[in-house]
Amino acid sequence: MDKVGLDKIFEENQERYLEEWKEFLSFESISTDPAYKQNCLDCAEWLSRHLSKIGMESRLLETPTMPVVFAEYKGSPGKPVISFYGHYDVQPADPLDKWKSKPFEPELRDGRMYARGAEDNKGQLFYFFKAVETLIANNSLDCTLRIFIEGEEECGSAGISARLQDWGDMLKSDVLMVCDTGCIQPGIPTITMGLRGIIMLMVKLTGPRHDLHSGVHGGVIKNPATEIARLVASFHNEDGSIAVPGFYDSVLPIDPEDRKLANVASFDDATYEAMVGAPPMGGEKEVSFAERRGFRPALEINGIAGGYSGAGSKTIIPSEAIAKVSARLAANQDPAESLQQLIDHIKSNAPAGLSLEISEAEVGGGAVRVSAKSEAIKKAASVLRQIVDRDPVFMWEGASIPIIASLVEASGAEPLLIGFGWEEDNIHSPNESFSIEQFKQGFLYAGLLLSSYSS
């Protein structure tokens, strides 16, 4: 199908698309918290039924943890085989009091859909499914398409990782499409050339068996809140670089060509500050914005907690304190090795007098790098040019989709990381949203690209 045909169908069916999309968004498929397990399962089943309804053969693939929704459409022999990866799980919705409408009661306001997962990843999945539906309904899909939608992307992809080896033939494909990335600006189509890897852990320091009076015990006992702060402070040097011994050892120097393309897709400090509300003054002091953003490792505290943080004062020495830590890895860093380096650093910097516990340690996955010269990238770029009548830009993404490195390896496919997210979508934050305009661009991209592989 061509752009005009797809556009017409979108306009005719938009209302129905939005209603179905809302249904998908209403599942509280929060994978990181076991309390929501049934919600995740319900979501997977709904999705599998939906993929059957649009004309694919769909079923759930069991894993040791959460099922993967699988759907297949068989094209003519000799036509390309496309695999598509995404996730039906979402991040937790807290802090709930900062949401204008409820995170799992999707609301359309001013051309944007507000809900947890509105963009990441349910919104970007749903335009793809609607494009597939359109092509099948119009007898225009003739490549083989295999969809894998997992339920644990936000918490380490354990289930799908455990089964990749078993699914060898099912995964083998020419192109691996992933719509879970963004554009550098709305309306500027963006091809993601890299993803950072990720590792995670939680560190806990425990002191007295219960909170103590800070007057009676102040200056006597080691304070877990003070000590978690001192431990966290040991993670970075004064110049903002990571102080974990050996962490940078295998990080490769940046290719000059990559650096050039990365700078095209970059923006200045003032634009960044206007966008997020604070200047880009984090990370390594001597490294440029574009490089810190896309190429260099970063170690971040995702949460720190200990003692009383409510209104007024409560003069205690807390019994325990925790920090949730994750690091983004650069190309060529081995995630297992990096995790061990971090654990070793924590152990050798842990304070005497408190007990140390490291938990939730996860080797998320390695970084991904795509060649700008691949056939798949060229075809996608040509499709993107049709949609907005300008050249796409190439971006090195700082975020991670931990499973992608493994999927690329298992599928033997050329990865195609193209999505239509944008900063103001607030993914992972309160008031996540996705605009109808972005949704439609994604629909056109998926429809045109699959048409192109079908012809």
Add this chain to the structure above:
Amino acid sequence: MDKVGLDKIFEENQERYLEEWKEFLSFESISTDPAYKQNCLDCAEWLSRHLSKIGMESRLLETPTMPVVFAEYKGSPGKPVISFYGHYDVQPADPLDKWKSKPFEPELRDGRMYARGAEDNKGQLFYFFKAVETLIANNSLDCTLRIFIEGEEECGSAGISARLQDWGDMLKSDVLMVCDTGCIQPGIPTITMGLRGIIMLMVKLTGPRHDLHSGVHGGVIKNPATEIARLVASFHNEDGSIAVPGFYDSVLPIDPEDRKLANVASFDDATYEAMVGAPPMGGEKEVSFAERRGFRPALEINGIAGGYSGAGSKTIIPSEAIAKVSARLAANQDPAESLQQLIDHIKSNAPAGLSLEISEAEVGGGAVRVSAKSEAIKKAASVLRQIVDRDPVFMWEGASIPIIASLVEASGAEPLLIGFGWEEDNIHSPNESFSIEQFKQGFLYAGLLLSSYSS
């Protein structure tokens, strides 16, 4: 009255005392959280009625914030004038899930009353009131007694502080009794010879206007959780001493006689660890346990928070992070000066790229030192000897009752800081309790001492 008489009355009336005490404990008089203001007012009114019922003239003294419960009993002219200070407010009860019975539904288990405030301060107030009731009912009270029970001790004593100047004559007294301290061991009566001063503040660092994805923004923006940790880490030197410039300048060297008495009331590391569950390895490395516990300043983190601390991972860079900080001050440190030094230190160590807010800053009050040679101390020691047939010990308390320094000055009285608390009472923590045995000792002490001042 003598010990035998008081003992008999206690045993005859114990059940009623416990029921009344439970009623007092059931008020959620949490002063630090404005949500409980009405509960605090209800508690004050109940208490004032109760003091009328036992034979005193009672009323509420208005302050700019919470009322002070005042009650007076007039003794014969020429007899000593005793003032008594305490507080009807309590600490917050969280974490609620760690309480075995509900904090405001008092429960008697194995000879201990469990409730928030069971010891601090409602339990220690209530044995005093029951002793007064007993003496009045038996025509045995003949000194003048003036009771001042405030409602903001746990959050800075703003109300009573604002009115002390106005109450000059009402406050003037020979002895100021305070039952808000503890014993070094159950059964060993303890006279508190000193209290540390206290200052408090909250520091907040704010970065992006909402939580950001830690992949997209990791290494780009300053992370408020990382930076609050680095700021907190700047509060202490490697040797455990406080790194705030000038903080120790006015701290006096310890008197050798005080050091000797303090060591008598001290205990060894193993006993301490068995008591609280962690070794006494905090504070200044080169300073002895007894001195760190009673004489030296201490700077403690009462709470630290930022980002996600629930189950599983949430890979964000938090929008903001806070630390609640308090410091205990040694004799001769000026609280206003110490607070300013801390604020200056925070300002000069605050990270660029984030906005700094210091709030809840409070000059709690200075330290108190009592002379072991005072007449009041000698009389109290003799009463304590009658109760348990051994010499009391003298303790330098690390905790603060910020208002005491001001009360001592305004009343011109000799302070008498004697209470019957004990470590396992868990004050300020879940499962706070006070044993009937401790309660009875307090009753005997108050009854005998007031009898002695009446004869």
